[in-house]
Amino acid sequence: MYVSEQEVRAVLTYEALIPAIRQALIDYSAGRVNQPPRMILRAGNADDYRNGWFGVMPVVSGDVMGVKTVTFYAGNDELGLHTHMAIIELMKRATGEPLAIMDGRLITEMRTAAVSAAAFSGIAPLHFQSAPTSFGIIGSGVQARAHIDALKHVWPEMRDIRISSRNAANAARLADETNARAVTAEEAGAADVVLTATTSPVPVLKGSWLKPNALVIAVGASGASLRELDDEAMLSSYVIAEGRSSVERESGDVLLSGAKVKAEIGEILADPSVARIPRDQRVVFKSVGMAIEDITAARLVWKSIGRATNQ
Structure with a gap:
């Protein structure tokens, strides 16, 4: 079965995806997910920023297993094409049978925003004395729109x-x-909650702009040599990772600043008492994207299409 982006869009909702992602992050932190490091190959199509990369992301979790192949080409903006494109193969864990192959571009877009939403719901009540009201976004692409939604x-x-x-x-x-x-x-950087969702290789958010207790959600510029936040923003913050090993391996924001990851979001979602999230210090939630999130979303799509077919 091939599932197009149009079919994904018709059945995948944040109402279903956010709680599913929340549980997937808990499972990941609890060691119930078999997910090796992402493999990334350079495409070699250009000698500058247009040089794309090709990533392979396998995972085994619950009753399914699968792999996402994803590409990122920064130069595609100039061609009127999406910078990220992907394909996901979903298989039955018990027998290895292929269940579906589906377009992964929209899934990548939505699962990234769903991870941030799950993280926000776990962090905000522990961090803010009262509910924040202002949301600053640096970036105006698909992730900016998806995060608002x-x-x-x-x-x-x-x-x-x-x-x-x-x-x-x-x-x-x-x-x-x-x-x-x-x-x-x-x-934008002076809001209660700040999202960075860019492809910039150099910092776009300065710590001097941030409120003393700001929450920063950093989802862009994934790569060990790229960063969106300057040293002050990182070193003045309590850093929470989507996945500790992934962020410590792939995030230039962490690697180039020398900031230390204090907690993993799945641990906090499972038991808020494990992390003493400060109310009087900035918090950075950093995500780089993990295969468990893609497979979780793909499983929802497959189940939804199966239910629709049987009606």
Whole structure:
């Protein structure tokens, strides 16, 4: 069975995905997921920033196993193409039977935002004295839009949405479409909660802009030599990882700043008492994307299509 992006879009919802991702993160931290490190190969198609990469992400979890193959080409923006594209193969764990092959671009988009939403729901009550209201976004691509959609499911108090981008026209367009404001990066960085969702190889968020108890959700610029947050932002923060080994291996924000990961989000979601998340210090949640998230979303799609077919 091949499942197109259009079919994925028709059945995959944040209402189902966020709680499923929450449980997947708990399972991962509890050691119930067999997930080796992501393998990344350079495409060699260019000598500059347009040089793409090809990643292979296998995982075994629950009653399924699978692999996502994903590509990232920063230069695709100039060609009117998506920068990230992916294919997911889903298999039955008990027998190895192929269950489905599906387009993984939208799944990657939605699961990334769903991870942030699950993390926010676990961190925010422990970190803020009262519910935050302002949301600053640095970046105006698919992840900026997806995070607004996903976080609304767990953050009803969100009121003031601020969007900053190196492309002012894109920021203004997204702001118009989401009832937000297009602002400078400094104003976005001064919100209660700040999302960085860019492909920048150098910091786009300065620690000097952040509130003393800001929550930063950093999802962009994955790679050991890339970073979105400067040293002050990282070193003044309590760092929580999506997956400790993945972030410590692949995040330039962590590696280049020397910041230490204090906790893993699955541990906090399972038992909030394991991490003493500070109320008077900044918190950074860093994610780089893991195969367990893709397979969790793919399983939801497969189950939903199966139910629809049997009706």
